[in-house]
Amino acid sequence: MLGSTVTVVTDRCDLHGTLLSCTTSSIWLVDDGESDVVVPMEDVRTVVLDAA
Numbered sequence: 001m002l003g004s005t006v007t008v009v010t011d012r013c014d015l016h017g018t019l020l021s022c023t024t025s026s027i028w029l030v031d032d033g034e035s036d037v038v039v040p041m042e043d044v045r046t047v048v049l050d051a052a
Helices: none
Strands: 005-010 014-022 026-031 036-040 044-049
Touching: 005 026, 014 036
Parallel strands: none
Antiparallel strands: 005 014, 005 044, 014 026, 026 036
16 A cells, blocks of 8 residues: 555545555655655554545
């Protein structure tokens, strides 16, 4: 899924963007506004591949 457009669902919000990295501690993506976002893994509920 790296390099794909995804939706990261957390309890606070849904983030849309390009997935750059995923580790045991966090997910890093560039959101639709072209900002880098790092989400701690404990906040992640699901990661969904967006339709092309």
